[in-house]
Amino acid sequence: MTYQFDFAALLPYWREFAMGVWLTLQLSFVATVLGFVLGTLCAIGRSDGAPWVKALVACYVEVIRNTPLLVQIFIIYFGIATLGLHVDANVAAVLALVVNVGAYTSEIVRAGLESIHKSQLEAAECLGLSRPQTYWHVIVRPAIERVYPALTSQYVLLMLASSITSQISAEELTAVANRIQSDTFRSFETYIVVGVLYLALSFVVRIAFWLFGLVVFVRRRKLGTAL
């Protein structure tokens, strides 16, 4: 049994692949930023909020962590449609990814918040810092610095998981691949190319996080903490 690879058949589709890569990057970028904000707020709410806030966040996190991403995507996509709203598949995809990654982010950031010793808060309080100032300068920033490697892994996973939004025909890389392979009947080659592209994307995302970390966390840069 010999299989004749024919990658040349895919060459005419390079534009589409590129568009798919671009959309995957866009989806992931927006979902990362919004998911980070949502997750951090949830983490603060869960560790320091009113009892009902804590309960609400706990529910949200548990529901998301114990259901498949694909189901969450369908629920959000069809849920929005049922409400009579018309949203673009890409927007629904971002929304679903934000809701999903927000829950995971919140757990990671919460671990960071809890790792900040109470004596740090006391020191800030004694220096006269207000509560929001203490939160920002003494708790959240060092906490995020501490869990930054875990966050990086989570957002690489998010980028990879965004492939599943092809199921609601968001036009990202995997959706593009699905279409190309049915046009060319070159499924194996198509998914090999897509695999390599995702590998490259992961690498790019990791590098981007590393560079961002160097800019934001001065101590990492100075003390040369590896990522």
Next chain:
Amino acid sequence: MSAVVSLTNVEKSFGAVKVLNGVSFEVARGEVAAVIGQSGSGKSTALRCINALETIEGGQIMVCGHAVHDPKLDKKTLRRDVGIVFQSYNLFPHLTAEQNIMLAPTCVKGIGKAAARDLAREVLARVGLEAKADHFPEQLSGGQQQRVAIARSLAMQPKLMLFDEVTSALDPQLTGEVLKVMEDLARGGMTMILVTHEMAFARKVASKVIYMHQGTVWETGPGAMLDDPKTPELRAFVGSGL
């Protein structure tokens, strides 16, 4: 001489345990008071009550004109007048020595970045660490970290400084460099209350020694009282400590 700090019959419990049982003492402007006593006698608790880190159940505490026992106390204004240094330094690990010092002046007093940096350099010079401004806490020895912590408090220009066993985590050599900074401060006229196990230092620097025992002030007097204790408890304590 006006009292900067006065405690009157202060009472404090943790659950069923009465930790402060009618503590009274005064510290005048420019005075250096050393609080000594066995472990568990309530020294740290008394210090924390002065800075409103603990709320008291009975008695009165006046600090620089603030009624600390008053439930309506504005803690922020109290803490503009009071600096505290802890045994465990509690520097912010993600900030350099200079940034640790600049944080409160910029956040609390609204001083500009450049002025705050000058201020940081100035207080670092006072503790002999101007060369370490850009170092992170983990790049500094324990003694240097503790001196940065002292400088951080000084930058807020407090009228009163509290020290809670600030040398207990340090080896003798590093202890010496921190004590020297505190001695300089005392000479400069700073009002200070220090909880310490360094009897020699208390005897030399303190204008007043407060011996606490079982949640009360058992004996108080000038540094010389350590050479001639009146109560058998202090005699036993001094005997064991030296």
